[in-house]
Amino acid sequence: xxxxxxxxxxxxxxxxxxxxxxxxxxxxxxxxxxxxxxxxxxxxxxxxxxxxxxxxxxxxxxxxxxxxxxxxxxxxxxxxxxxxxxxxxxxxxxxxxxxxxxxxx
Numbered sequence: 261x262x263x264x265x266x267x268x269x270x271x272x273x274x275x276x277x278x279x280x281x282x283x284x285x286x287x288x289x290x291x292x293x294x295x296x297x298x299x300x301x302x303x304x305x306x307x308x309x310x311x312x313x314x315x316x317x318x319x320x321x322x323x324x325x326x327x328x329x330x331x332x333x334x335x336x337x338x339x340x341x342x343x344x345x346x347x348x349x350x351x352x353x354x355x356x357x358x359x360x361x362x363x364x365x
Contacts, residue, residue: 275328283324283331290319292365296358303354306345 280286294316298304307315324331335341 277324277327277329280323280327282329283320286320286323286327286329289362290316290323292362293319293359296362297355300354300358303351303358306347306351 277286280289294307294312297307318333318335321331321333322335325333
């Protein structure tokens with residue numbers, strides 16, 4: 261029993277970054293996230309005037325860094341990036357719904 265417990269303790273844990281499929285998996289996720297956000301009329305207006313390539317690159321960096329990958333997020337802080345948008349709780353919840361749908365896909 262002690263041998264089995266010792267083996268479990270030494271087994272390295274996979275990072276979320278690895279579970280997402282590394283850079284390629286995160287790139288696919290970000291592409292799907294943006295498809296979902298722009299297709300949702302409840303929140304699409306938040307993304308209408310956004311530089312899509314800049315947003316895509318920053319989302320990739322952010323998800324990569326937060327998931328334990330080798331990336332460094334170079335974008336604005338979340339309060340700065342969203343200042344002046346007056347995002348309502350319902351809008352944030354729709355954003356989360358869309359994010360969950362993208363992750364399932």
